[in-house]
Amino acid sequence: MDTPYGSASLPVWERPEPQPRAAPVPLSREKIAATAIRLADAHGLDGLSIRKIAKELGVGPMRLYDYVINRSELLDLMVDVxxxxxxxxxxxxxxxxxxxxxxxxxxxxxxxxxxxxxxxxxxxxxxxxxxxxxxxxxxxxxxxxxxxxxxxxxxxxxxxxxxxxxxxxxxxxxxxxxxxxxxxxxxxxxxxxxxxxxxxxxxxxxxxxxxxxxxxxxxxxxxxxxxxxxxxxxxxxx
Missing domain, CATH: 1.10.357.10 (Tetracycline Repressor, domain 2)
Structure with a gap:
């Protein structure tokens, strides 16, 4: 997406969810955000990472990047919940x-x-x-x-x-x-x-x-x- 500030991707709320994949653990942004909130409640933001969320969900960290580009987007999702x-x-x-x-x-x-x-x-x-x-x-x-x-x-x-x-x-x-x-x-x-x-x-x-x-x-x-x-x-x- 071209903006007055240069080229930028669509905000996380406007990007469609990735297509469902044949995988043992189905994912969604809602599920990722809920898991992140549980971890942040227990350990604070300093204890929050994509790797820890992925481990909690039982998936590889790279799968999460299909849903959120970076940690900032993850926080955006959590806050909006x-x-x-x-x-x-x-x-x-x-x-x-x-x-x-x-x-x-x-x-x-x-x-x-x-x-x-x-x-x-x-x-x-x-x-x-x-x-x-x-x-x-x-x-x-x-x-x-x-x-x-x-x-x-x-x-x-x-x-x-x-x-x-x-x-x-x-x-x-x-x-x-x-x-x-x-x-x-x-x-x-x-x-x-x-x-x-x-x-x-x-x-x-x-x-x-x-x-x-x-x-x-x-x-x-x-x-x-x-x-x-x-x-x-x-x-x-x-």
């Missing part, structure tokens, strides 16, 4: 309910498939299911009271995406850190309690002291929900 799940949140009559549902579904998907958070915020996700989620989100936000034109919509999408990526990555990072160190956030804070108390008693950090002593200690889900609503309130304000 996750967006299919996110898309199940569906559309709601009111714009805010749609955005809330999609946002919570995105967080839930990332918690179930932590590697997904590693792929947020990079290059755009353009698979059919990702585009469908993007369309639902953009269409919903376009109905927000303060979104009057395309510039407003682009800014609203940017704010929402920045929040989702930051919040989800932070939560996943904390979960990973807790696993690797054997200490959750509460335990880490407790271990530094004496030091922090001494520092706060100097009086040099009065605002930090208020946050530590008097601030509400919400769990991750409550924090996500509260901050998401704050973002939507900002988008709504005129």
């Amino acid at each position: 996750i967006y299919a799940r996110i898309g199940e949140a569906g559309k709601h009559p009111e714009w805010r309910a749609t955005v809330l549902a999609i946002s919570h579904a995105t967080r839930a998907a990332a918690l179930d498939h932590e590697w997904f958070s590693d792929l947020l915020g990079g290059r755009p996700h353009l698979g059919p299911h990702a585009l469908a989620v993007g369309e639902s989100t953009a269409a919903a936000l376009s109905q927000a009271p303060a979104v009057r034109n395309l510039d407003d919509l682009q800014r609203a999408l940017g704010v929402l995406n920045a929040f989702l990526i930051g919040a989800i990555r932070r939560e996943i990072t904390e979960r990973r850190t807790a696993r690797t160190t054997g200490t959750d956030e509460a335990g880490w804070q407790a271990s530094l309690g004496p030091y922090l108390t001494r520092m706060l008693e100097t009086g040099r950090y009065p605002t930090v002291a208020r946050l530590v002593v008097d601030g509400a200690h919400l769990n991750a889900e409550e924090t996500f929900d509260h901050n998401l609503i704050t973002v939507l309130d900002g988008i709504t304000s005129t």
Whole structure:
């Protein structure tokens, strides 16, 4: 296919599946993606390779290249499977309910498939299911009271995406850190309690002291929900 950027092959979603072959193990992109997701769930993206997927499927690695050209295409397929799940949140009559549902579904998907958070915020996700989620989100936000034109919509999408990526990555990072160190956030804070108390008693950090002593200690889900609503309130304000 000739493009403004030179010659390029069709995207993986537009290329037809290879013709069925007489082989002991039938393959499809759906089956390859499902196997890759299982491996990534267990070992992370660093533990994912075409060779490992082929071994899991009981085929030679070269057979997989009939279905995906490279690792990037494999990741594209995997990501779009996750967006299919996110898309199940569906559309709601009111714009805010749609955005809330999609946002919570995105967080839930990332918690179930932590590697997904590693792929947020990079290059755009353009698979059919990702585009469908993007369309639902953009269409919903376009109905927000303060979104009057395309510039407003682009800014609203940017704010929402920045929040989702930051919040989800932070939560996943904390979960990973807790696993690797054997200490959750509460335990880490407790271990530094004496030091922090001494520092706060100097009086040099009065605002930090208020946050530590008097601030509400919400769990991750409550924090996500509260901050998401704050973002939507900002988008709504005129």
